[in-house]
Amino acid sequence: MSLLEMEKKWQSKWEEARIFYSDPKKMKKFFVNFPYPYVNGFMHLGHSFSLMRAEIFARYKRMRGYNTVFPFGFHATGTPIVAAAERVKDGEKSQIEILEKMDVPKELIPKFSDPEFWVKYFPQKSIEDLKLLGLCVDWRRSFITTSLNPFYDKFIKWQFNKLKEKNFVVKGEHPVTWCPKCNNPIGDHARLEGEGITPEEIILLKFKFNGKILPAATYRVETVFGVTNMWINPEFKYVEAEVDGEIWIVSPIAADKLTNQKHDIKIIRELDPNDLIGRTCENPLTGNKIPILPATFVSPEIGTGIVMSVPSHAPYDYIALKDIQSNPLKYGVSETLVKNISPIPLIIVEDFGKNPAIELSEKMGISSQEDVDMLEEATNIIYKKEFHQGVLNEKTGKYEGVKVSDVKKVIVNDFINSGIATLFYELPGKVTCRCLSKGVVRIVSDQWFLAYGNSEWKDLAKKCLAQMNIYPEKARKQFEYVLDWLKDWACTREFGLGTKLPWDEKWVIESLSDSTIYMAYYTLAKYFEDPSYNINPKKLDDYFFDYIYLNIGNIDEVTAKSELPKELISEMKEEFEYWYPFEFRNSGKDLIQNHLSFCIFNHVAIFPENLWPKGFGVNGWVLVDGEKMSKSKGNFYTIRQIVSMYGADAARITLMNGGEGLDDPNWDSEFARTITDKLKNWHDFCIENYGKGRTEKLYIDRWFLSVLNKTIKETTEAMEETNFRTALSKGFFGLQRDLKWYLKRCLNSPNKEVISEAIKIQTLLLAPFTPHICEEIWEKIGFKSFISNAAWPEYREYMIDKISEESEYYIEDVVNDIREIINILSRGELKALEKIEIFTAEDWKWELIELVRNKENIGEATKTAMSKEEFRKNAKDVNLIIQKCFKNRYFPEKFNEKEVLNEAKSFLKEEFKTKINIDPLEDPGNDRKKSLPRKPGIHIYFM
RNA sequence: GCGGGGGUUGCCGAGCAUGGCUAAAGGCGAUAGACUCAAGAUCUAUUCCCGCAGGGGUCCAGGGGUUCAAAUCCCUUCCCCCGCACCA
Structure with missing residues (x-):
């Protein structure tokens, strides 16, 4: 049977037996989930890693005896699908190509002009794909979001009403x-x-001009102390307008912008810039009178079209000023007006002198205000340096001596409060x-916000986090940081699919905000999605969810309102109470700063403490053969592609072998290609060897049982921490190596019980990763039930046998030594061996080690040893042994080397295909003298 | 800049919180041999440098330190990745 057939076979068997349909039972439970994917396409490799971690953990916990549920929903909330559908409708080529590239049948494409079709098509396809991967999902609980699902719609409305009740939804603007x-x-x-x-937020500083206002836009309010002049562009028209009761002069484009930014604005007249150039205005802060000068770098598109000039700290200003001072007539201003303008330094920065802008402009050789690229670069450098390292000087009055980065916000607030500045927003590109x-x-x-900035709410969220398991624990800091830093979140949109805000229906609840506590919805989706329950969503309102989730109200009332049988309502309530809270939710680490944190916030807002989330897992982003996955690179793979190329088991194990922790996991195509054969070999091995072998017990059997149990222990520990790569490395690759050694050591004649035990354990350890082939093996070796439901192997402490492990290391070392000698002597060319002689250490050498084991240092040890006659006569060797022991701080425990070697003699004979003599009486080469404890003397005879 | 995670032998990646058995697991790749008509697969050995007896030398981003002993602890420099939102 091919692997593919095997996968098909077991997937349908699982489905028939409904083994992953989990219902409440009198058992400990485990609730695993994964953030539902957005359904604007097929699921891809990027999804597959994160969801595979959930999958593996679910299967592992199932084997550990938990009643495990793994539900899987789909997300349709938001704008991209609507926008994409719109584009299909417009016949937009690029959008249609995207669909074609996804292998959507051509004849279906027109249907994608309806958003609803996306929401039908992709979830269904995703379920197919995920089934192909062999997920242990309870598909009865799947659903889609948005008002297209009236049940979910009601659920979200309930959620937001709850939040509103607690004043966690507030109104604002942004x-x-x-x-x-x-x-x-x-x-x-x-x-x-x-x-x-x-x-981006920028500041308008209101310079006074004949009772009117010249608003200069700036990111750098602190430099207002150093303004020497104003710039306007002589080539464009300006307008005079009434703005919030004041008269402002701005570019016409700026006037439009102001209208959009909640300013009351009425244009009075057009204005020729030349009517302004050469005149003076007043710095609102310092009261300085400064001239208005022309500059072509001023863009009427950016800010207000009016720029304040700070030549000491702004390269543009300095260069423009230089231009105009060197040739005032060309710019149509009188020399007297400009000749005395000199830069006013304000900010002290370590790496620069008084006037950073001047220094840098000159250093970079900027000569004209037309050198835009260089000016931009210089501006950036100076801005960064001055912002992070700069300290304000005495010209800035009460702000003197403070770092720019510390005082910027304060200055902005001060200026706005005193009425000389106002906030303005600009797009940086x-x-x-x-x-x-x-x-x-x-x-x-009238935008609505979730008040994540609310400190009481934050405190609850932090409390929740402190009680949670975070996998890996390393990521906790990141969560702590985010919870602290989260501000109010705009949770409504005017556009897109979703649920309407119940009390203000012009708004649709935004996609991250309707996905925060829906894990609780999975417990009910099983009922909602099954038409045989005949539940009418129109009858379900807040009272219903209040009762099920929060135990508010009474059953009779709920029965009457919902028109559902009492028993059904109780069952649903019990179902929720059984499953909730969830134990493990896994996602990419990019969701830490929004979704996962929102999940905590919303849970603590709505649910009592016993229903708060128990654990999050996060992981990095999948690389494909070491490179970032992207459509443009051509290394973008969907789940269906991966499964058809490599098969489900290979894909699963490749993903999990790709990495763990916060590092980016790597999908290794080479591994995926080669692992299939390894798995197949394992399958064949199991079938050939299970239940066969000798009945006699040998020393090496004890060793292998010990190793097996150590493997169980280490693998289980790794699984508990969701370190699945480690688990594979110990529980599969490591065990395979040990098994190989075992077979070699017992000359391919394993003990029947031991080998059968090993086959069972190895297959069980592998089952969460490659369930299909493991089911097949399980069946073929005679088990009647699914391995998916089998018990994870138990580690048995008493099987651990330190002595046999030590002895085995000894044999390995001897083998390696012999091999090394042969290699050196034969230099690659094969020489036939005549025999190998092995000489174990004499007793006195062991006695020496015992004698010096607890000595402070070499000197101490040597002194003690030399005080004994029998050591003194072997002074040279004594020194050598002592030095070796102390150098490595390793004093081997005494054991019977000869016995161990004799036991392994037939193996050694087989391994080197020659005669082995252990401690022969004849020692013509005096080889025994070379022996050290745990390192026998070896003599190799060639033909 | 702030916050987080990293830099290990051809590559990927263990080990580093508990310093010594670490020339440093495992996988992949490469080389040689076995098997085969052949390719693939499989198996065996090798894969930092030197060595005709199991040895020696140089290594874990750079520099410095602690220690009998450091990939592992401390200091410092450099470099890479991720997040800094109103988006799924």
Whole structure:
């Protein structure tokens, strides 16, 4: 039978027997889950590693005797699917290609213009794929999110009502990237350019100009103390406008931006920049009168089109100033106006002198304000240096002596409070919407937030984390950091699939926010998804979830309202109470800073302490043969591709062998290719050897039983910590090596009981990883029930036999020594051996070791030894032995070398295909003298 | 910059929290041999350098230190990866 057939066979047997359909039982339970994937495509290698960790742990715990449940849902909330469907509708080529590349049948593609079709198609395909991988999932509990699933919809509404009751959902405003034409926020997926760009906060400083305001936009408020002049662009028109009751002068584009940022704005008239150039305005902070000068580097697109000039710390300003001072007439200003302008240094930085901008501009050889690239670079360097290391000087008044990075926020607040500055948002790069319009920043008001910044809430979350298992424990710090740092999260959108905010239906609950406590929903999904229960979602409201999840209300009321049988409601409630909380949820480490932390927050907000999450596992991102997986590199694989190329068992074990901990696991194609044969060989070996062999007990059998038990111990420990790679390394590769040695040592004649035991143990240890082939072996060696339900092997302490392990190391060392000598002497060419003689150490050498074992140092030891006549006459060897022992701090325990060697004699004979003499009476080469304890003298005779 | 994780012998990766049996597991790759008409698979050996008797030398990002002894402890420098959000 081919491996593929084997996999098919067992997958259908599992399904028939419904062995992974887990229901409450009077047993200890284990609840494993995985963040449901977003259903805009097939599941791929990236998903498979994280979910495989959940899978392996689930199978392991099942074998450890836990009633284990592993449910699996699908996520459809959010905008990407809607946007993609929209694109299909528009016949957009690139989107259609994406689908084609996924091997979606051509005739189905038009159907993808409906988001609902995605939500039907991909979950179904994903389930197929995951079944091919052999997951032990209870598929009765699968569901999709959003209002397309009325049950889930009700559940999310309940969740948000709960949060609202506790004042954890609050209203506020926040800036978004916005398309003025579509009248919508532009998410990353809806952009032609500018992915990842988000609004940045900048400050407008209100310079006074004849009762009007010249608002200069800046990231660097602290430099207002050093402004020497203002810049405006002489080539563009400006406008005068009434803004929140003041008269502002800004570029027309800036006027538009202000409208989107909640400012009341009315344009009064257009303004020629030349009417401003040459005149003076007033620094609102220092009261200094400063000239308004022309500069072409000023862009009307950025900020307000008005720039304050700080030549000491801004390369642009310095260069522009130099330009104009060297040739005022060219710029149409009088010489007297500019000649006395000199930079005002404000910030002290270690690696620079007084005027960093001047130094750096000159060092880089920037000559004109048109050298944009170099100016940008210089600006960046200076900004970073000054922000992180800079300290303000005496010109900055009360801020003197403080680091820029420490005082920036304070300055901003001070300025805003005193009315000389206001907040403004700007995009740090160009964002273009799919409709080709340019994105702007818009302040969205009446936005709803989850108040993760709330300190009481935070404290509860931290308490929860402290009680949780984190796998690996190393990741805990990261969680602690994130819980501290999380701020309020905008939890509603105006667009996309999802559940409507129950009390404000213009909003849809955002995708990360509707996925925080849904693990509790799995316990009920089994009922909701089964039509035979005839549950009407319209009847299910908060009262229902209150009762099931929180034990609020009474059964009679719930029965009446839901129109469901009392017994069913009780069963559902008991089901939830049985399974919850969950023990293990595993994901990529990228979800630490949002989803997993949100999961903690929402649990502690809604559920009592006994229902808080018990454990999270996190892992790195899958590499493919050492490289990041990406579609453009052509190393992007879906689960179905992987399974069809290598088979499920090979794929599973390859994934788990790829890595553990927080390191990025590596999918090794070479390993995947070669492991199949190893597994197949194991299968064949089991069938050939199980229940066969000699009945006589030998010394080496004891050794192997000891090793077997040590392996069980180490593998189990690794499994408990979800260190699956270690588990494979000990429990498979290590054991295989030991088995090989065992077979060699007993001259391929294993003891029947021992070999059968080994076959059982090895197959059991492997079962979570490669369940299909293990089921097959299990069946063929005569077990009637599934290995998936078999008990994990128990470690038996009394089987551990230190002495036989030590003796075996000794034999190994002897073999290695003999081999080394042969290699050196024969130099690669094969010479036939005549015989090998082995001489064990004389008793007095062992006695010497006993004598010096507890001595402080070599001198002490030598002195003691030499005081005895019998050692004195072998002074040279005594010295050698003492030195060796002390050098390695290793004093071997005495054992009967001759006996051990004799036991292994036939093996040695077989191994070297020659005669072996142990302690022969004749010793013509005086080889016995060379023997040391645990290191016999060896003499090799060639033909 | 902040927070986290790392840098080990051709590659991947153990070991490092409890320093000594560590030239440093295992896998992969490579080389040689066995098997085969042959390829693959499998098996055996080798895979830092030197060595015609089991030995010696140099190694674990760089530098310094502690110690009888350091890949392992301490200090310092350099380098890489991830996150810093309103997105699934």
